[in-house]
Every structure is written in C-alpha cells, then in structure tokens.
Amino acid sequence: MQVQLQHIHKRFGLVQANRDISLTVEGGMILGLLGENGAGKSTLMKVLSGFITADSGQILLDGRATHFTSPADALRAGVGMLHQDPLDFPPLRLLENFILGRDSQLGQRQAEAERDFRALCQQFGFDLDPQAFVSDLSVGERQQLEIVRLLWLGARTLILDEPTTGISAPQKVKLFATLRQLAAEGKSVIFVSHKLEDVEALCHRVAVLRQGALVGETAAPFSAAHLIQLMFGQEITVPERPSVPLGQPLLELRQLLVGDGRMQMGPLDLTIAAGEVIGLAGLEGSGQQLLMQACAGLLAPQAGRLWWRGCS
Ligand SMILES: Nc1ncnc2c1ncn2[C@@H]1O[C@H](COP(=O)(O)OP(=O)(O)OP(=O)(O)O)[C@@H](O)[C@H]1O
Numbered sequence: 001m002q003v004q005l006q007h008i009h010k011r012f013g014l015v016q017a018n019r020d021i022s023l024t025v026e027g028g029m030i031l032g033l034l035g036e037n038g039a040g041k042s043t044l045m046k047v048l049s050g051f052i053t054a055d056s057g058q059i060l061l062d063g064r065a066t067h068f069t070s071p072a073d074a075l076r077a078g079v080g081m082l083h084q085d086p087l088d089f090p091p092l093r094l095l096e097n098f099i100l101g102r103d104s105q106l107g108q109r110q111a112e113a114e115r116d117f118r119a120l121c122q123q124f125g126f127d128l129d130p131q132a133f134v135s136d137l138s139v140g141e142r143q144q145l146e147i148v149r150l151l152w153l154g155a156r157t158l159i160l161d162e163p164t165t166g167i168s169a170p171q172k173v174k175l176f177a178t179l180r181q182l183a184a185e186g187k188s189v190i191f192v193s194h195k196l197e198d199v200e201a202l203c204h205r206v207a208v209l210r211q212g213a214l215v216g217e218t219a220a221p222f223s224a225a226h227l228i229q230l231m232f233g234q235e236i237t238v239p240e241r242p243s244v245p246l247g248q249p250l251l252e253l254r255q256l257l258v259g260d261g262r263m264q265m266g267p268l269d270l271t272i273a274a275g276e277v278i279g280l281a282g283l284e285g286s287g288q289q290l291l292m293q294a295c296a297g298l299l300a301p302q303a304g305r306l307w308w309r310g311c312s
C-alpha cells in the first residue's frame with residue numbers, strides 16, 4: 001500500500017508541531033522517521049493513524065484521499081500504530097487483549113481468535129502464551145502482542161514509535177527480523193526513532209524532522225554525518241570531558257544486598273567520590289530501582305553496609 005501525507009499542519013497552542021509535511025511511503029519499504037525530542041514525529045504518526053486530526057493537509061492511500069476520524073477508522077483502511085507508551089491492558093490476558101478492537105461477535109468466538117493468534121505468533125517466531133497476563137510480559141513481548149493484534153486487524157502499513165526503547169538486544173534483533181519480514185511481504189513500515197544506529201541498520205529510506213518541518217530525505221546507504229547535520233542543523237562534535245579531581249568518598253557500599261520480595265540486587269561493592277558521576281547501566285528490572293531506594297534510605301538492606309560521608 002502506498003501512503004502519502006500531503007502538506008500536513010498541526011499546531012498545539014503556540015507549538016507548531018508539524019508544518020507543511022509531505023511524505024510518501026511505498027509498500028515493501030521501511031521508512032525511518034528521524035528527529036530529536038519534540039521534532040514532531042509522534043504527532044505526524046498520530047495524524048496518519050487517526051489518533052489526532054491535522055489542522056490541514058491530507059492523507060492518500062494508494063492515491064485515494066482519505067479522512068480518518070478515529071484509530072479504528074485508520075486500521076480499517078490498513079494503517080496501524082504501535083505507540084511509544086503501550087496501549088494494552090495489563091490486567092487482561094493476552095488473548096483478551098488480542099481480541100480488543102474486533103467486533104463483539106468475533107470476540108465471542110475465542111477458539112477462532114486463539115487459532116489465529118497462535119498462527120501469527122508462529123509466523124513471526126513469537127513465543128507468547130495466549131492465556132498469560134499482559135502484566136507479566138516484558139516490553140518486547142508487549143510489542144510482539146501489539147504487532148500481531150494490528151496485523152490481525154488488517155494493518156498493511158505499520159507505524160512503530162520508538163520501539164527499541166526498553167527492549168533487550170535479542171528482542172531488538174527479533175523485532176528487526178519481523179519488520180524486514182513484513183516489508184518483504186509488501187507491507188510498509190514506518191520506524192520512528194532518534195537512534196541513528198537503529199535507523200542505519202534497518203531502514204531503506206530516512207526522512208528527518210526538525211522543529212516540526214521535514215528537513216530532508218535520504219536513501220540507504222546513509223551518511224551518519226549527513227543525518228546528524230539534518231537532525232540538528234549543524235555538525236555535532238562530542239565535547240571533551242574535562243578531568244575533575246576526585247574528592248573524598250561520599251557514598252560507600254560494601255557487599256550490599258537489597259530485595260523487595262520479588263527480586264534481589266547484590267551483593268554490590270561501590271565507592272562514589274565527591275565530584276564523580278557514575279552511570280548505572282542495565283536493562284529495565286535489573287535492580288537499579290532497588291539500589292537507588294537503598295541509597296536514598298527508602299529500603300533497608302538485607303545484608304552488607306552503606307556509609308554516607310563516613311556514617312553508617
Ligand atoms: N497533545 C499535545 N498537546 C500539546 N503539545 C503537544 C501535544 N503533543 C505534542 N505536543 C508538542 O508538540 C511538539 C512535538 O511533539 P512530538 O511528541 O510530536 O515530538 P517527537 O518528535 O515525537 O518527540 P520525542 O522524540 O520526544 O517523542 C512538542 O513540542 C510537544 O511538546
């Protein structure tokens with residue numbers, strides 16, 4: 001399906017979120033939509049998928065002008081969007097979530113829906129249990145659920161808004177393989193991101209937004225320097241980190257073990273000196289929150305000790 005956006009304008013109060021954007025996506029293509037925070041990417045995609053209405057401009061599907069009044073309307077026409085913040089219902093089971101949005105009669109035919117669900121999961125190699133609860137899924141699995149749901153409801157153009165935030169590296173590999181598979185089937189994919197490396201690895205073309213306007217389009221192979229220039233309007237040089245003399249240790253952790261009944265973090269040894277900036281890296285749910293709570297005195301350690309300015 002060919003998707004064309006023509007002269008889209010959208011304003012929120014004083015903010016011109018989209019200004020005169022025209023963009024075409026062909027079937028079989030993965031288009032990257034790149035831009036820094038606030039550039040207008042989500043707004044444009046919400047217009048395309050019927051969540052909000054543009055102030056002016058039009059959408060053409062296979063050359064025919066359309067006007068969406070709701071996301072369900074857009075999905076009926078074949079445009080589905082996976083949002084930056086998942087729109088699923090954590091207290092429900094996967095199958096119940098999957099059926100949402102389908103007419104009620106079909107909703108009652110659970111066995112039929114479950115068969116379709118399993119077939120779609122098998123097609124993409126997703127390991128999802130239809131009877132599990134959404135609240136027990138990882139971010140990557142919730143994405144997989146939403147992808148099969150949108151495809152089942154007829155999406156031929158799939159929009160993914162910042163889908164690699166919060167998923168693990170293997171889940172990203174799986175997601176990219178899925179998107180390539182969809183493109184190979186002739187579907188169009190719009191991949192919204194501000195991560196250059198993701199766009200470079202996946203997309204056939206990239207469109208760059210800056211301050212609400214489309215500032216350039218380019219095809220693979222991409223030049224990172226050119227994309228950065230388009231995104232920020234100038235070349236970005238990474239500033240040299242000045243060396244800072246470290247002061248006395250402020251926070252010291254020795255064999256610190258913290259838990260909240262569901263998970264445990266540690267034992268951890270760490271010394272943080274005055275003037276030092278420590279990065280805490282790891283996938284969501286690796287224990288960062290427990291560590292921060294223990295450091296802030298909100299959670300008593302199960303074992304080990306913690307000193308702040310030399311006081312235990
Ligand atoms: N519903 C809204 N009401 C008011 N302002 C909004 C609304 N939605 C977006 N904006 C504003 O419009 C501009 C574009 O926002 P948008 O969410 O489209 O950017 P984005 O490129 O998706 O950014 P990010 O990378 O942070 O997701 C921003 O200044 C934002 O604050």
Ligand SMILES: [Mg+2]
Nearest residue numbers: 041042043084
């Ligand atoms: Mg956004």
